[in-house]
Amino acid sequence: MDWRLLVNAIVTGLAIGAVYGLIAVGYTVVFNATRVFNLAQGDLVMVGVLLTFWALNVEHWPQAVAVAVVVVAVPTLAFVEERLVVRPFLRRPGDNIGWFISTLAFGLVLETVVTLLYGNRPPVAVASPLPKSAVHLGPIATTPQLLLALATLVISTVLVEAFYRRTWLGQAMRATADDREVAALRGIEPGRMSMLAFAIGGLLAAVGGYAVAPIVYADVSIGLTYSIKGFIALAVGGFGSIRGAIVGALAIGVAEQVFDVYADPRYEILAGLGLLMVILAVRPTGLFRTAVAREI
Amino acid sequence: MTRVRPGLAVGVVVSAGLALWPLVTSAEQFQLQRLEYVLAGLMVAIGLNIVTGYAGQLSLGPGAIFGVGGYTAALVADRLPTHTGLVVMCAAALVASAVVGLVIGIPALRVGGFYLGMTTLFFALLLPVVVSNMTLTKKERGISLLANVDFHQRLHGLGLYEVSLAVVVVLVVGSWALLESRTGHRFVTLAASEELAASLGVAGYRTKLLAFLWSALPAGLGGAFYVYTQQFISPGSVAPTLSIYLLAACVIGGFGTVLGPYVGGLLVIGLSQYLGRFAQYEGVIFGILLVLFSVTLPEGLVGIDVRARRMPTPWRNAPRLPGMPAGREAVAAAAVTVDAGAADPGLVAQLVTPDAARLRISAVRRAFGGVTAVDGVDLVVEPGTVHGLVGSNGSGKTTLLNLVSGFHVPDGGTIALCDERLDGQAPHRVAAAGVARTFQTPKVLERATLLANVVVGAERPVPGGGFASALRTPRGRDADGEVRRRALRCLQALGLADRAGEAAGTQPHGTRRLLELARALAVNPRVVLLDEPAAGLSAAELQVLRSAIAALAAAGVAVLLVEHNVPLVLEVADHVTVLHEGTVLASGTPRQVVTDRHVADAFLGQAAGPGGTP
Numbered sequence: 025m026d027w028r029l030l031v032n033a034i035v036t037g038l039a040i041g042a043v044y045g046l047i048a049v050g051y052t053v054v055f056n057a058t059r060v061f062n063l064a065q066g067d068l069v070m071v072g073v074l075l076t077f078w079a080l081n082v083e084h085w086p087q088a089v090a091v092a093v094v095v096v097a098v099p100t101l102a103f104v105e106e107r108l109v110v111r112p113f114l115r116r117p118g119d120n121i122g123w124f125i126s127t128l129a130f131g132l133v134l135e136t137v138v139t140l141l142y143g144n145r146p147p148v149a150v151a152s153p154l155p156k157s158a159v160h161l162g163p164i165a166t167t168p169q170l171l172l173a174l175a176t177l178v179i180s181t182v183l184v185e186a187f188y189r190r191t192w193l194g195q196a197m198r199a200t201a202d203d204r205e206v207a208a209l210r211g212i213e214p215g216r217m218s219m220l221a222f223a224i225g226g227l228l229a230a231v232g233g234y235a236v237a238p239i240v241y242a243d244v245s246i247g248l249t250y251s252i253k254g255f256i257a258l259a260v261g262g263f264g265s266i267r268g269a270i271v272g273a274l275a276i277g278v279a280e281q282v283f284d285v286y287a288d289p290r291y292e293i294l295a296g297l298g299l300l301m302v303i304l305a306v307r308p309t310g311l312f313r314t315a316v317a318r319e320i
Numbered sequence: 321m322t323r324v325r326p327g328l329a330v331g332v333v334v335s336a337g338l339a340l341w342p343l344v345t346s347a348e349q350f351q352l353q354r355l356e357y358v359l360a361g362l363m364v365a366i367g368l369n370i371v372t373g374y375a376g377q378l379s380l381g382p383g384a385i386f387g388v389g390g391y392t393a394a395l396v397a398d399r400l401p402t403h404t405g406l407v408v409m410c411a412a413a414l415v416a417s418a419v420v421g422l423v424i425g426i427p428a429l430r431v432g433g434f435y436l437g438m439t440t441l442f443f444a445l446l447l448p449v450v451v452s453n454m455t456l457t458k459k460e461r462g463i464s465l466l467a468n469v470d471f472h473q474r475l476h477g478l479g480l481y482e483v484s485l486a487v488v489v490v491l492v493v494g495s496w497a498l499l500e501s502r503t504g505h506r507f508v509t510l511a512a513s514e515e516l517a518a519s520l521g522v523a524g525y526r527t528k529l530l531a532f533l534w535s536a537l538p539a540g541l542g543g544a545f546y547v548y549t550q551q552f553i554s555p556g557s558v559a560p561t562l563s564i565y566l567l568a569a570c571v572i573g574g575f576g577t578v579l580g581p582y583v584g585g586l587l588v589i590g591l592s593q594y595l596g597r598f599a600q601y602e603g604v605i606f607g608i609l610l611v612l613f614s615v616t617l618p619e620g621l622v623g624i625d626v627r628a629r630r631m632p633t634p635w636r637n638a639p640r641l642p643g644m645p646a647g648r649e650a651v652a653a654a655a656v657t658v659d660a661g662a663a664d665p666g667l668v669a670q671l672v673t674p675d676a677a678r679l680r681i682s683a684v685r686r687a688f689g690g691v692t693a694v695d696g697v698d699l700v701v702e703p704g705t706v707h708g709l710v711g712s713n714g715s716g717k718t719t720l721l722n723l724v725s726g727f728h729v730p731d732g733g734t735i736a737l738c739d740e741r742l743d744g745q746a747p748h749r750v751a752a753a754g755v756a757r758t759f760q761t762p763k764v765l766e767r768a769t770l771l772a773n774v775v776v777g778a779e780r781p782v783p784g785g786g787f788a789s790a791l792r793t794p795r796g797r798d799a800d801g802e803v804r805r806r807a808l809r810c811l812q813a814l815g816l817a818d819r820a821g822e823a824a825g826t827q828p829h830g831t832r833r834l835l836e837l838a839r840a841l842a843v844n845p846r847v848v849l850l851d852e853p854a855a856g857l858s859a860a861e862l863q864v865l866r867s868a869i870a871a872l873a874a875a876g877v878a879v880l881l882v883e884h885n886v887p888l889v890l891e892v893a894d895h896v897t898v899l900h901e902g903t904v905l906a907s908g909t910p911r912q913v914v915t916d917r918h919v920a921d922a923f924l925g926q927a928a929g930p931g932g933t934p
Contacts, residue, residue: 061434112615121378122614124434125571128380129610132564136603248560252445255438259431290453293446300439304427 028163033281039170041277042177043069043240046232047254048261048269049181050225056264057197057221060110060123062102064131066250068226070243072098072233073150074138077242080151087153094230102226105130106219114204114218131247139244152238169238176235180228181270187224197221249293256296260303262310271311275299327622331579334586335489342478352481354593356549359484360542361589365569365581366491367538371436373575374499375531376511377429381440382566385536387447387558388420389413389543394463394553395456401470406483410544417540418533425532429525432514436532444563452555462554465547473548484545488582491538494790496578498534501790502779502800507531509765509776511576516763518747519725519756520777520843561603565592568610574620583622663815663864668871671810674846676703677738677754679724679878684733684743686723693719695902696733701847701878701895706869708893708910709882712923715899717882718760721849724880725757726750737847752780754846756839758853762832766825770816770835773824774807777842782806810838813871815864830861837868847878854885866892890914898922 047065054062072094079090109130113123154168188194200207200217208214240246253276260275261268276296283295303310342352368382393409420443428439451457465471475483498504506527510517514524547553565588573584588609592602613620679701686694694716701707709717722728724735726747735743742750756777765773784799811817814834819827824835833853840848853865869892872879883889889896890910898905898919906916913919 109611109615116618121372121376121575122618124378124380124437125567126611126614128564128567129607129614132561132603132610133607136601136607139603140600248441248445252438252442256442259435259438291450293449297442297446300442301427304430304435308427308430 029285030282031164032166033285034278035164035166036170037278037281038274039166039173039277040239040281041274042173043232043236043273044250044253044257044276045177045270045273046180046228046235047250048257048273049177049184049266050228050232051254051258052264052266052269053184053228054218054221054225055258056201058110058114058218059201060114060127060218061255062105062110062222062225063124063127063251064105064134064247065225065229065254066252067131067134067247068098068102068229069233069236069250070247071101071134071138072230073237073240073246074142074233074242074244076234076237077148077150080237081148081242091234094234095227098230098233099223099226101134102222102229103219106222110218110222111215114214131251135244135247142242142244147241147243149241150237154238173235173239176231177270180231181266184224184228185266193220253296256300259300259310262312265310265312268310268312327577327579330622331492331582334582335485338485338586339482342481349477352478353549356481356484357546358586358589358593359481359488360546360549361566361569362488362582362585363491363542363545364539365566365573365585365589366488366495367535367542368566369535369570369575369577369581370495370498370507370538371531371535373570373577373580374504374511375507375528377528377531378434378437379440379532379535380437380567381442381444381560381563382535382539383558383560383563384424384440384443384447385417385420385539386543386546386562386566387444387451387553389417389540390547390553390557391451391457391463391543392416392540393544394465394547397465397471397547398463398468401465401468401472404471405474406544406548409548410541413540413544414537417536417543420540421533421536422529425529425536429528429532432524432528436528441560441563444558444560448555448558448560451558460555462552462557463547465551473551480549484549487541487545491541492578492582497790497792499578501786501796502784503530503786503790505772505776505779506786508768512765513763515727515747515759518727519751519759519763520839521748521751521780523746523748564610565589565602565606568606570620571610572613572620574622577620577622580620580622584620587621663867664812665864665867665871667809667813668841668868669875671806671813671841672844672872672875672877674703674754674844674876676876677846677878678702679755679847679880680734680736681720681724682734682736684720684723684735685731686719686728687731692902694723694730697899697902697904699897699904699907701880703846703878704873704876705894706873706879706881706892708889708896709880709899710884710886710889710896711899711905714901716902717899718851720899721757721851721880721882724750724847724849725755751843754844755849756841756843756845756847757849758833758836758840758851760851760855762829762836764824764827764832764835766823768824769821770811770824770827770831770838771804771807771820773835774810774839774842775803777839778803778807778810780842781844807842810841811835813841814838814868830857833857834861834864834868837865841868841872845877847880848872850879850881850883852883853881854883854888862888 047069050065051062054060075094075097076090079085079093109126110123113126116122152169154172158165158167159171188198196212197217197220200212200214204214256276257272258269260272276299279295279299280292284292364382364386368379371377371379393413396412397404397409424439424443428436452460457463506522509520509522510524510527518524569585569588570581572588573582574580588606595602617623681697681699684694684697697720711717719728723730724742726742726745726749730743734741737753737755740753742753782799782803784796788796789800808817808820811820814837816831816834816838824832837853854862857865866888869879869881881889881893893910896910896913897907898913900922905922906913906919
């Protein structure tokens with residue numbers, strides 16, 4: 025057994041996990057403000073990837089313009105999603121199935137529309153501003169693009185955490201999640217908070233989509249897979265905790281890459297399943313979940 | 321006197337239309353095959369409705385179980401072509417779907433919430449990936465029975481179509497029988513509130529798993545019929561979008577209604593077969609329909625009928641949750657003369673016949689974070705007495721009730737009923753030991769009738785099985801009749817019998833409180849925990865409550881009464897305990913407590929002298 029194979033698998037896994045991490049953090053931001061689990065999050069990332077592809081490979085716009093397009097368009101979509109398919113359910117207390125189905129449907133609509141626009145072509149690589157050559161850190165070889173993905177996750181997380189801790193809006197968002205009615209009595213408009221949460225979720229999807237586009241190719245069918253991987257990250261880490269989400273996401277990335285090396289890359293998806301089953305058996309509420317008192 | 325039910329009429333007309341259609345139009349083989357595909361999809365949708373519609377547990381990946389059933393059936397047929405017909409394929413698919421149901425359900429249901437939904441969706445996503453790589457399942461090409469020269473469809477053509485339709489009809493009727501049975505009542509209660517279900521002795525985890533298994537079997541059957549009728553299965557047959565379309569079928573038809581998946585499935589899966597060149601827009605069409613329906617018409621097409629009946633029009637039957645006994649019909653069946661309106665507490669003595677049991681709470685402690693809500697409380701409730709528990713807001717009264725009923729686990733101390741330890745037991749076990757309770761905010765099945773709300777409780781003391789109840793065996797019918805009679809008499813005891821057929825959701829607050837009390841009577845409790853039962857009651861309702869509590873105690877029940885209405889407590893209680901900041905401030909007879917120096921100090925300040933009312 026070559027230990028370098030394992031180390032490289034772990035490093036690549038961390039970078040791939042960064043993609044799942046961005047989705048999981050996006051989930052958490054939305055979940056913490058609305059108690060809604062946005063099943064279209066993966067499809068928003070997919071839209072980010074495909075928009076990057078369109079701006080760079082089809083229109084041949086400069087990188088800066090591509091970034092601008094993605095960063096404006098994806099949060100706008102998330103915003104639309106909040107208004108059309110989520111808000112009606114937030115006003116209907118006790119309904120905890122409706123938004124689930126409607127966000128899933130929103131993702132399906134996104135996927136179908138993008139598929140129609142993209143046409144019947146195989147996924148292609150998206151142009152990257154970074155050099156293709158490998159970076160050597162001692163015995164470990166990796167690419168700049170993978171490091172960019174990891175850096176994006178770290179920076180986004182730090183910013184989101186700072187937003188929660190340091191700003192009034194961040195605190196207001198957490199208060200809304202805690203108790204919608206009490207927050208409203210304190211002068212916080214819950215509707216505005218959920219809009220803001222979806223916008224931040226959309227921004228994370230946009231940034232993530234742009235950063236990983238060169239790695240994952242312009243594949244329209246990955247949205248749902250991403251949504252599920254993001255969920256597993258939360259299940260492993262524990263719902264509501266940003267740190268837990270990231271640990272969970274990196275764990276899936278690494279598990280998949282290690283699985284590819286030692287088992288069979290064609291069945292990579294089973295690595296996530298294995299991780300989910302183990303965590304459900306050993307610690308069903310996730311690694312970082314804190315106990316919450318129930319209201320009866 | 322038997323009114324034709326609109327649902328029944330719709331079901332019969334749709335089924336008859338489907339049965340006659342190929343005869344009238346002399347349909348070609350390929351048209352039959354298309355319809356058979358729709359019928360196979362309907363089987364899955366009917367199953368999905370059981371777990372998500374009835375039991376309220378979101379399952380997003382019905383296509384995964386359909387696929388496992390289908391692939392199993394196809395493999396058996398392909399390997400043993402000369403020995404295998406429709407029956408063997410169905411049997412194989414049923415076994416496989418039950419196994420997968422357990423493999424998914426056992427871990428995923430441990431957490432609750434939407435874990436089942438996400439885990440099933442994950443399976444729907446990974447099944448096509450796995451089968452398209454496995455040599456066993458012939459990879460991307462899939463398994464074609466047409467290519468297997470040894471396999472012959474013994475049942476084919478019109479006969480096969482009619483048999484498929486018959487199976488769908490049997491499943492619809494079966495799902496109706498399930499909903500109307502004891503098992504179905506447990507599902508519906510669970511969907512309304514897990515706490516309520518647990519407080520009535522329903523084991524949440526096991527019941528959810530049962531619902532998921534009942535939903536897996538029709539899905540597996542659908543897989544077998546798919547393979548038998550289409551003679552083919554491939555990774556494309558089990559794409560994740562299939563699961564979303566099946567979900568759309570149930571949402572559009574109406575989750576939780578018997579005919580919802582039937583009607584919705586025909587529309588959605590049927591439409592997907594006849595979209596023709598619009599097939600590429602399928603995702604947009606169904607996605608938008610799905611959002612539109614779940615936003616504007618959450619009860620679906622079939623639910624329109626329910627919605628219409630909810631209007632307070634006197635000539636219509638009272639609205640009811642599907643599966644729960646309708647008011648007037650049940651009242652007639654129960655054959656009890658109802659003295660409208662007047663409460664009859666004398667009935668309590670006949671209805672509640674407990675084995676005397678003492679509830680003993682010793683040194684119980686419970687903290688939430690840094691706040692110690694209950695700090696070393698000792699309390700004994702003797703059978704046949706009322707124990708009043710008073711104290712200001714936040715003194716730990718409700719927490720103590722939740723500790724007794726098992727919703728919280730004490731950090732220390734013991735809670736025992738006779739010699740049986742209750743602390744650390746799951747809520748449904750505490751309930752099964754004979755502890756009934758009401759809630760501070762009444763928990764009722766909003767869409768069900770008052771009678772149905774009490775039936776859920778009355779099923780506990782009347783022996784009988786879920787199968788006997790669903791299959792309407794003579795014994796099952798007898799037991800169900802007994803349950804209804806008991807439920808009605810509980811309502812009568814509290815003066816609610818004349819409203820037995822009305823929907824609980826339309827009732828005023830006081831009625832809901834008394835309804836909860838009726839439900840607590842129905843389980844034949846040894847201990848009753850009442851959480852502020854007098855809050856918001858009218859003078860007349862208070863009188864009913866007062867006599868009901870007295871009757872409960874007279875019947876030998878141990879009553880623990882948490883209440884802010886101190887005059888009421890002093891009047892009905894034999895013993896009063898005053899809680900203050902999680903500890904017992906005073907305990908004794910009402911007289912002793914009223915004159916207690918500490919109580920006066922805590923509630924009225926130093927100035928108040930002895931003899932003042934706290």
